[in-house]
Amino acid sequence: xxxxxxxxxxxxxxxxxxxAVTQNVGAQASFLWHQESTVPSDIDAIILPGGFSYGxxxxxxxxxxxxxxxxxxxxxxxxxxxxxxxxxxxxxLTESGLLPGALIRNxxxxxxxxxxxxxxETTNTPFTNTASQGQILSLPIAHGEGCYTAEPHVLDELExxxxxxxxxxxxxxxxxxxxxxxxxxQRNVLGMMPHPERAADPLMGSTDGLVLFxxxxxxxxxx
Amino acid sequence: xxTITPEVVAAHSLTPDEYQKVLSLLGREPSLTELGxxxxxxxxxxxxxxxKIHLKKLPTRSQLVILGPxxxxxxxxxxxxxxxxxxxxxxxxxxxxxxxxxxxxxxxxILRDIxxxxxxxxxxxxxxxxxxxDDPQTGARNRRILEGVVAGxxxxxxxxxxxxxxxxxxxxxxxxxxPLVNVFALGVIPKDKIFxxxxxxxxxxxxxxxxxxGRDGIHGATMASDEFTEESKQKRPNVQMGDxxxxxLLLEACIEAMHSGAVVGIQDMGAAGLTCSTCxxxxxxxxxxxxxxxxxxxRETGMTPYEIMLSExxxxxxxxxxxxxxxxxxxxxxxxxxxxxxxxVVTDDGMLRVRNHGELIAEINNRDLADEAPxxxxxxxxxxxxxxxxxxxxxxxxxxxxxxxxxxxxDLCSKRWIYEQYDSMVRTNTLAGPGGDAAIxxxxxxxxxxxxxxxxxxxxxxxxxREGAKLVVAEACRNVSTVGALPVAATNNLNFGNPxxxxxxxxxxxxxxGMADACTFFETPITGGNVSLYNETLGExxxxxxxxxxxxxxxxxxxxxxxxxxxGLTVMLLGGIGSSDEVHFGGTQYAYVxxxxxxxxxxxxxxxxxxxxxxxxxxxxxxxxAASAHDLSDGGFAxxxxxxxxxxxxxxxxxxxxxxxxELLLFHEAPSRILLSTNSPEEISKIADNHGVPVFVIGxxxxxxxxxxxxxxxxxxxxxxxxxxxxxxxxxx
Numbered sequence: 007x008x009x010x011x012x013x014x015x016x017x018x019x020x021x022x023x024x025x026a027v028t029q030n031v032g033a034q035a036s037f038l039w040h041q042e043s044t045v046p047s048d049i050d051a052i053i054l055p056g057g058f059s060y061g062x063x064x065x066x067x068x069x070x071x072x073x074x075x076x077x078x079x080x081x082x083x084x085x086x087x088x089x090x091x092x093x094x095x096x097x098x099l100t101e102s103g104l105l106p107g108a109l110i111r112n113x114x115x116x117x118x119x120x121x122x123x124x125x126x127e128t129t130n131t132p133f134t135n136t137a138s139q140g141q142i143l144s145l146p147i148a149h150g151e152g153c154y155t156a157e158p159h160v161l162d163e164l165e166x167x168x169x170x171x172x173x174x175x176x177x178x179x180x181x182x183x184x185x186x187x188x189x190x191x192q193r194n195v196l197g198m199m200p201h202p203e204r205a206a207d208p209l210m211g212s213t214d215g216l217v218l219f220x221x222x223x224x225x226x227x228x229x
Numbered sequence: 230x231x232t233i234t235p236e237v238v239a240a241h242s243l244t245p246d247e248y249q250k251v252l253s254l255l256g257r258e259p260s261l262t263e264l265g266x267x268x269x270x271x272x273x274x275x276x277x278x279x280x281k282i283h284l285k286k287l288p289t290r291s292q293l294v295i296l297g298p299x300x301x302x303x304x305x306x307x308x309x310x311x312x313x314x315x316x317x318x319x320x321x322x323x324x325x326x327x328x329x330x331x332x333x334x335x336x337x338x339i340l341r342d343i344x345x346x347x348x349x350x351x352x353x354x355x356x357x358x359x360x361x362x363d364d365p366q367t368g369a370r371n372r373r374i375l376e377g378v379v380a381g382x383x384x385x386x387x388x389x390x391x392x393x394x395x396x397x398x399x400x401x402x403x404x405x406x407x408p409l410v411n412v413f414a415l416g417v418i419p420k421d422k423i424f425x426x427x428x429x430x431x432x433x434x435x436x437x438x439x440x441x442x443g444r445d446g447i448h449g450a451t452m453a454s455d456e457f458t459e460e461s462k463q464k465r466p467n468v469q470m471g472d473x474x475x476x477x478l479l480l481e482a483c484i485e486a487m488h489s490g491a492v493v494g495i496q497d498m499g500a501a502g503l504t505c506s507t508c509x510x511x512x513x514x515x516x517x518x519x520x521x522x523x524x525x526x527x528r529e530t531g532m533t534p535y536e537i538m539l540s541e542x543x544x545x546x547x548x549x550x551x552x553x554x555x556x557x558x559x560x561x562x563x564x565x566x567x568x569x570x571x572x573x574v575v576t577d578d579g580m581l582r583v584r585n586h587g588e589l590i591a592e593i594n595n596r597d598l599a600d601e602a603p604x605x606x607x608x609x610x611x612x613x614x615x616x617x618x619x620x621x622x623x624x625x626x627x628x629x630x631x632x633x634x635x636x637x638x639x640d641l642c643s644k645r646w647i648y649e650q651y652d653s654m655v656r657t658n659t660l661a662g663p664g665g666d667a668a669i670x671x672x673x674x675x676x677x678x679x680x681x682x683x684x685x686x687x688x689x690x691x692x693x694x695r696e697g698a699k700l701v702v703a704e705a706c707r708n709v710s711t712v713g714a715l716p717v718a719a720t721n722n723l724n725f726g727n728p729x730x731x732x733x734x735x736x737x738x739x740x741x742x743g744m745a746d747a748c749t750f751f752e753t754p755i756t757g758g759n760v761s762l763y764n765e766t767l768g769e770x771x772x773x774x775x776x777x778x779x780x781x782x783x784x785x786x787x788x789x790x791x792x793x794x795x796x797g798l799t800v801m802l803l804g805g806i807g808s809s810d811e812v813h814f815g816g817t818q819y820a821y822v823x824x825x826x827x828x829x830x831x832x833x834x835x836x837x838x839x840x841x842x843x844x845x846x847x848x849x850x851x852x853x854x855a856a857s858a859h860d861l862s863d864g865g866f867a868x869x870x871x872x873x874x875x876x877x878x879x880x881x882x883x884x885x886x887x888x889x890x891x892e893l894l895l896f897h898e899a900p901s902r903i904l905l906s907t908n909s910p911e912e913i914s915k916i917a918d919n920h921g922v923p924v925f926v927i928g929x930x931x932x933x934x935x936x937x938x939x940x941x942x943x944x945x946x947x948x949x950x951x952x953x954x955x956x957x958x959x960x961x962x
Contacts, residue, residue, distance in 0.1 A: 015474070015477075015478055015565065015566060016388070016474050016477055016478075018388075018389070018390025018477065018655055018656075019390075019655060021656065022655065022656060022657045025657060025673070026657070056655075057390060058387075058388045058390075058473075058474060058477075060474070061388070061472070061473075061474030061475075062388075062474075063474070116380075116649075116650050117383050117387060117649075117650045117651075117652070118649055118650070119648075119649055119650070119651060119652045119653055119654065120649050146654050148387070148652045148654060148655065150387075201654075203657070204654050204655075204657055206657075207657060208787070209660055209671065209785065209786075209787060210654070210657055210659070210660075
């Protein structure tokens with residue numbers, strides 16, 4: 007089991023994701039540089055980590071979507087490969103069209119960093135299949151632009167297709183319908199604003215993030 | 230006709246005597262560029278000319294100190310082949326003129342100081358001070374400054390990817406036109422990969438890397454060495470612009486270049502930019518540096534040599550590479566999308582020689598710039614103070630109301646509104662983030678963790694700079710000890726007014742001497758720091774505000790919480806009730822917030838007692854006997870008890886009999902005291918006895934209530950709600 011952790015200039019949760027999946031989960035991992043245009047064949051799942059890709063001085067993720075590695079990630083995803091984007095990774099997934107909607111500035115217009123409670127809305131994904139429906143996870147958020155927004159019909163579609171994976175118990179950023187994480191129609195691409203890689207080590211105060219990595223490994227094993 | 234008139238000299242903030250020294254060192258009249266170079270290198274900010282002879286009194290060595298003052302940051306040994314590099318630095322003046330960029334570039338500057346040594350930054354803390362938010366005249370401006378400073382720190386640290394894990398935020402009228410922004414940064418470094426700012430190796434290429442040079446920040450260091458006047462508001466172009474993304478790339482590229490083995494020496498371009506980095510690197514190595522400005526990457530056209538040499542554009546570094554290995558450096562910086570250009574060469578004659586398209590622009594001995602700045606033993610008399618020794622008559626009408634007012638005051642209220650804007654968790658090392666006694670970050674490489682506390686107290690130091698400085702060191706060491714860490718080193722930021730006033734100089738001298746005594750006694754050598762003088766606006770100085778950063782070491786484990794965690798535990802007061810009287814009550818939060826006065830003396834400190842308390846609490850924490858531990862400081866016992874209750878578990882306590890009147894008993898700020906909850910009171914008493922430290926069982930933890938028998942009875946919610954909402958209310962957000 008090997009994760010590929012994408013590194014953009016300005017990624018800053020890349021080492022944290024690498025540490026979590028190798029040290030806390032016990033998987034293997036390697037970094038994928040933004041200028042590479044293929045995903046190595048030994049990669050089983052890809053993580054787009056948090057940070058400020060290319061500085062994010064334009065819209066978050068707006069530059070990253072043009073990088074060679076995102077072309078490769080799209081191919082990987084279209085072939086059914088598992089992709090998870092956390093925080094900036096979620097922003098990049100919406101910008102690049104792998105997930106619908108957009109992430110705009112928090113409704114209070116300030117960066118927010120704190121642990122929040124998150125409800126598992128569906129276990130019918132490779133990322134949540136070992137969690138229980140309605141389970142509450144305590145995960146940190148750390149973002150200035152995490153307010154999820156989309157056209158009403160898109161939101162309706164997400165709900166109708168059981169693609170809202172996580173909702174905030176207490177909405178911190180104004181996200182429509184309290185949405186904290188969604189998946190694509192094929193259910194192999196997940197985007198979420200909270201940071202499961204920051205809740206993978208008992209010393210960090212919560213290990214609730216582990217369930218995502220364990221689910222992913224379980225679903226790969228059952229294939 | 231000379232272009233260097235007395236007016237031109239004065240405009241460069243050089244005195245006539247200083248200019249005479251320039252003339253005699255050069256043996257001729259300087260060019261305008263040379264005058265500019267001297268003026269920044271001999272500014273207070275770069276040369277420490279008013280403080281240097283006193284800074285020598287500070288202890289700087291111990292068995293753990295790998296590198297003391299003089300380099301970009303101090304380094305101490307944490308074992309297993311690793312060290313930590315850390316330093317604190319101020320960006321006070323720029324943060325007043327342009328709060329957001331001023332604070333942001335303050336963070337950027339100290340981060341570069343850390344990674345220029347080869348260390349990867351893993352934590353930032355901030356000590357920030359403002360004028361009152363509710364002042365009818367200046368409140369609106371103070372609110373704007375605070376919001377800008379916080380947003381600037383958040384912007385830079387969050388984007389760079391370093392967690393901001395703690396700090397302090399304090400208010401006082403004297404910071405009205407002169408906010409203090411002191412930023413501490415810490416990085417981890419393999420001991421065998423420490424880099425120095427030295428231009429070694431005659432013939433080696435001098436390479437410029439990072440951002441292009443622009444016209445921003447010209448003469449920033451000179452500005453930081455002047456008082457503020459009405460005109461300074463127009464000095465906005467002197468403030469630099471920060472680009473944290475570029476800095477993040479610079480970090481990665483520099484570390485990669487250092488690990489390639491091709492880098493001989495490296496220094497960041499901070500204050501005084503290209504000038505400072507060239508002459509300091511040459512001076513330290515005893516070499517010369519010759520550069521041609523036509524090779525310097527420039528952001529705009531038509532810049533003069535004067536502007537290029539004095540620009541303080543951010544995110545730039547100067548490095549000396551091994552001759553013949555330039556291409557390796559260029560390839561690494563190209564990978565990260567950064568400029569790198571050979572701008573000069575190391576020479577053997579000790580001179581800084583600046584050319585522009587071959588034409589000689591400046592030729593000055595490096596040592597004259599870096600080491601020959603005039604040193605002043607400025608006259609110092611009695612420290613300035615303008616308050617009485619005797620206490621006014623006062624009497625509380627309701628102790629609970631007093632406590633609520635204290636908890637919702639600027640200094641003591643929750644700073645959540647501030648610290649939630651900082652990413653305090655990135656890099657997944659934060660064992661204890663903002664809001665506790667000390668921040669703790671783990672070092673993944675070693676299994677060791679580092680505890681850090683920043684502390685300052687302008688009121689204590691105003692009443693008695695010497696004792697105040699000792700109290701500040703004692704408290705920071707107590708904070709670090711309370712989480713179980715052994716304090717091992719310190720960094721200081723000395724924020725004072727105009728040193729040319731003897732009564733202000735006296736504050737500085739006495740504070741340094743007090744700090745030297747305390748740091749010697751607590752075995753925390755000062756490995757570096759910063760002096761910020763001329764913190765005055767329109768002739769009014771700030772309170773003397775030495776800020777100390779104490780670094781401690783502890784094993785990586787789940788930390789002891791500062792709040793009560795379970796009902797029915799025994800509550801103990803280690804260090805006892807402490808001694809006070811009305812004279813020693815004049816510097817307390819109670820006097821400041823409720824009586825709006827200052828008088829008398831700061832609390833009395835017995836350093837031997839204090840140290841024994843530290844030893845005892847570390848032993849208690851290491852043995853796992855404390856369910857919670859919180860040190861008593863600002864606001865005294867009642868405030869500490871309330872703070873410890875904010876997870877919903879309070880306490881019912883009875884204080885030992887005392888002759889102190891209730892206001893003093895609850896709110897005096899005698900040091901050397903720690904509030905504990907425990908399952909093992911006998912073992913704790915035994916440890917305290919062994920170290921000769923008084924300890925009292927004072928009660929039990931209970932749900933939802935804070936009760937001090939006979940004096941105060943409150944539901945936690947009554948105390949917590951005002952504490953939690955005060956800052957947001959004050960900011961009208």
